[in-house]
Structures are given as structure tokens and as C-alpha cells.
Amino acid sequence: EILFTKNGAKIFDHNGTLFATATPENGVYRLDTHSDVIQRSFLLNEDDSLWHRRLGHLNSKGIDMLKNNSTGINRDYKMSSTCEVCLIGKQCRKTFNSSGKRASHLLDLVHSDACGPMETPSFGGNRYILTLLDDHSRYIFVYLLKEKNQVAQCLEEFRASVERQIERKIKILRTDNGTEYCNTTVTNNFKTHGIVHQKSTRYTPQQNGRAERAQRSLVEKARSMLADAGLDKRFWAEAVMTSAYLMNRSPARALEGKTPYELWHGTQPDLSNLHIFGCEAWAHIPKELRRKWDGKAEKQ
Secondary structure, three states: OEEEEEOOOEEEEEEEEEEEEEEEOEEEEEEEEOOOHHHHHHHHHHHHHHHHHHHOOOOOOHHHHHHHOOOOOOOOOOOOOOOOOHHHOOOOOOOOOOOOOOOOOOEEEEEEEEEEEOOOOOOOOOOOEEEEEEEEOEEEEEEEEEHHHHHHHHHHHHHHHHHHHHOOOOOOEEOOOOOOOOOOHHHHHHOOOOOEEEOOOOOOOOHHHHHHHHHHHHHHHHHHHHHHHHHHHHHHHHHHHHHHHHOOOOOHHHHHHOOOHHHHOOOOOEEOOOOOOOOOOOOEEHHHHOOOOOOOEOOO
């Protein structure tokens, strides 16, 4: 609604709240872009999208659930408009079919998938992504690889790490039929540690659907964050690791709104330290590396 007066015009939103003001100038009304009213409206719009961006473009329903299953989110969230970055980074066609009933305990079933080679190597020279997803908690683990033949080594590192963390053994590891999984080294390793290797039929990725979906979500979130930050594609590795960090702290429908982090660690995640991926940061300079009158921080 617009109300015209002798001094100008006032613009109200659908709730009757003053949204902006305008001043008559040479027969037309000029929007007062520097007024306190319109600056406040801009800030509100920024706040509405802030947590969406901090959480790697998580959907509004997910953020609503996360408020009750985490600490650090101190405001009511309301998505005010469609996010163009999400349209760029997450557009897809058809989802994969469900992979069956959820496992009863941690490490009863682990899904794995490998992705690559990437057209653009990361700054660290990596070209592949290896993901491992715990079926019970939906907790995702990510390894960045320079070569696909590193998969066997990463699988053994993963096994040793998670089994020590939670004092449980991996029972089943489900993968596709790729040669990175179906080779003598991996097979002997699984036999040594009593791990059952379930393999999908060749050219049928839907049979490993849970790993495929996790991989897709990981890459979509990373792509959205790269687009939002306007960063070079060589930062894809940093975006992927951030994506995994955020996915583990975001609610999942299969977990009834809880986060993978809570099921894996036994405590709710603290999100108070989150910032938007790619934002400017100030790094402290140790006194050993600066002179008397040098600045104590530098912009990164």
C-alpha cells in the first residue's frame, strides 16, 4: 500500500509495516534509499538469508528442525524468497530410489561412493572425492584423493579411525562395482577384518542409492556455496569439506529431525561459530612475526 502526503509518500508491506519512504523531486517520487526505514528493511532481508547461507543453503524446513536440535541459532528463521544460488547449484531431475530399512546401530552398514576425476584439480592437486556414509546416523566422511588407486588406503584409514572412536566394528560396507572397490587389496583387507562387502550390479547405481544421494547432496551444496561466494572452481575441495561439515550438522528426515552429529557424538551440535562460506576473515598475526607498530591482524 502506498500513502501519498504533501511531504512525500510512504510504502507499507502486506502486514501494514512501513517498508520505505519517497520524496517528491521534479514531478516524480524519489525513493529514500538512505532512510532508516529502508535500511532496516534491507537488514531484515539479509538476516532472513543469513542462516540459509551459513548452513550451505539448507532448506527452510531443515533450518526449522535444526533450531530444536542444536545450539547457536538465536532467531526465528523465515525464508523470504527463492534463492537463485540454490537454483544454480541444486537443479536436478529424478531422485534415486530408497535403499531399504535404516540400520539399527552405528557401523552396522556403511555406504561408499567415489566421484571424479574433476575437470579442475583443487589447489592441493586433488581430483577425486571418496564418501563414506554410516547408515544408522547418516554421518558422512569425506576423503580427497589425487588418484583413484588411493581408495584402498583411505578405506583402511577410515576403518581404523571409526572403529577406535566408537568401539564398534564395521559389519557391512556397500559400494558399486567399480574397480577401486573390487580389487585384491580391498578384498583381502575386508576378509582380514570380517567386513561383508555388498556390491551393486554393474551400471545400476540405484542399488547403491543412499551413497549416490549423499554424494549428490554433498556436491550440490558445495556448488551452491562456490557460486554464492564467487570463488574460483579450484576451491571445490574446500567447499566439499565444508559441505560435509554442514551436512553432519543438519537434520535428516530419516532421523526424525535430529542431526547425524548428535547420533554419532551423542550431543547436539553448536552452530554459534558458523560463518558464510567464502566470507572475509581477519587472522591474528603472532607477535613473533610482527614489529612494534605492525598491525596485529590481516584480512584473508
